[in-house]
Amino acid sequence: MRWTAKPWVLLATLVTASVAIPVTAAAQQTHLLVITGLGGNPDYTQQFHQWATTLIDAARTRYEVPSESITYLGEKPELAPDVIDGRSTRENVEAAIQSIDDRASSGDHVVIVFFGHGSFTDAARINLPRRDLSAEEFAKLLDKLGGQQVTFVNTASASGPFVEKLSGSGRIVMTATKTGEERNAPFFGGYFVDAFSSGEEEADQNRDRRVSMLEAFTYARARVVQSYETEGLLTTEHALLDDNGDGQGTDEPDPLSGDAADGLVARTLFFTSAAGRRTDAAFPDDPELQALYQERDELEARVDDLRRIRGGADPEQYQAELEILMIELALKSREIRSLETAKGAR
Numbered sequence: 001m002r003w004t005a006k007p008w009v010l011l012a013t014l015v016t017a018s019v020a021i022p023v024t025a026a027a028q029q030t031h032l033l034v035i036t037g038l039g040g041n042p043d044y045t046q047q048f049h050q051w052a053t054t055l056i057d058a059a060r061t062r063y064e065v066p067s068e069s070i071t072y073l074g075e076k077p078e079l080a081p082d083v084i085d086g087r088s089t090r091e092n093v094e095a096a097i098q099s100i101d102d103r104a105s106s107g108d109h110v111v112i113v114f115f116g117h118g119s120f121t122d123a124a125r126i127n128l129p130r131r132d133l134s135a136e137e138f139a140k141l142l143d144k145l146g147g148q149q150v151t152f153v154n155t156a157s158a159s160g161p162f163v164e165k166l167s168g169s170g171r172i173v174m175t176a177t178k179t180g181e182e183r184n185a186p187f188f189g190g191y192f193v194d195a196f197s198s199g200e201e202e203a204d205q206n207r208d209r210r211v212s213m214l215e216a217f218t219y220a221r222a223r224v225v226q227s228y229e230t231e232g233l234l235t236t237e238h239a240l241l242d243d244n245g246d247g248q249g250t251d252e253p254d255p256l257s258g259d260a261a262d263g264l265v266a267r268t269l270f271f272t273s274a275a276g277r278r279t280d281a282a283f284p285d286d287p288e289l290q291a292l293y294q295e296r297d298e299l300e301a302r303v304d305d306l307r308r309i310r311g312g313a314d315p316e317q318y319q320a321e322l323e324i325l326m327i328e329l330a331l332k333s334r335e336i337r338s339l340e341t342a343k344g345a346r
Helices: 008-021 042-062 090-103 133-144 162-166 188-196 213-231 287-308 317-343
Strands: 031-035 070-074 109-115 118-120 123-126 151-154 172-176 240-242
Touching: 031 042, 031 090, 042 070, 042 109, 042 188, 070 090, 090 133, 123 133, 133 151, 133 162, 151 162, 162 172, 172 213, 188 213, 287 317
Parallel strands: 031 070, 031 109, 109 151, 151 172
Antiparallel strands: 118 123, 172 240
């Protein structure tokens, strides 16, 4: 849906949203499902496993996602039986998604990340032990998560067609490639993981001490481009992000570029714990910034509350109000960063 209301209509809607949506202290809980597919050779198997465990460790220790909200399905559970919950078969993937649906609350954030190889013949697929899963089949699995915000990251080769098949309201879809014809093993997955671990400081563009899904994508894509340029190689992967439900990804999402822009949803979703929001800040005792931090927290709370009532709201009104709130949040974060920079933050 493309929002094209006049400025005075947008203002009226924003005022209505401000009155109608209460600010609560509750925060959305992240549920993380990490899947590693067939490696094809020991080097790839080990690489995918390392990416998976690094991402899980960052989510658990840095962002305090509880262990019971993290599931890891791997090609070879014997690599780390204390960490891997089961083999990454089609049946186990289906069961894991059903389990998340059973325990997730409305408005929670479900993050599904696939590390492995993909293929494209009659359809795009992720390569799993025994039976692969196509993009269309995966889309049906995600339909179970209708009450949650979903981030699906396919870091495999030939992953581009997953954007069109999985695109929908309340979903972020990232792929390592633009089409099914980009079949070389991508680097995107490793850099996506780095955004939450070793590259976190650089990835955190607005310096709010956490990395959004948009920031992780932007960081990973930039590092991929840089790596090919450094090596003087022809770029064989072009990452995409779609979060406006139009089935068309973009390589440079910009939430402030206009109505229904890609990046609006991804800008506001993070790895989070239901225990509460992050409270660290560059200048926690500065009165001027304290007021801005509070305003940002309130906007985030309103976004969370709006998402919780998504199922019972008029779809067009919901999308319009969500877009307004997310633009307000992006502008507020920009204002905070500008003032922090002026006061000497790095």
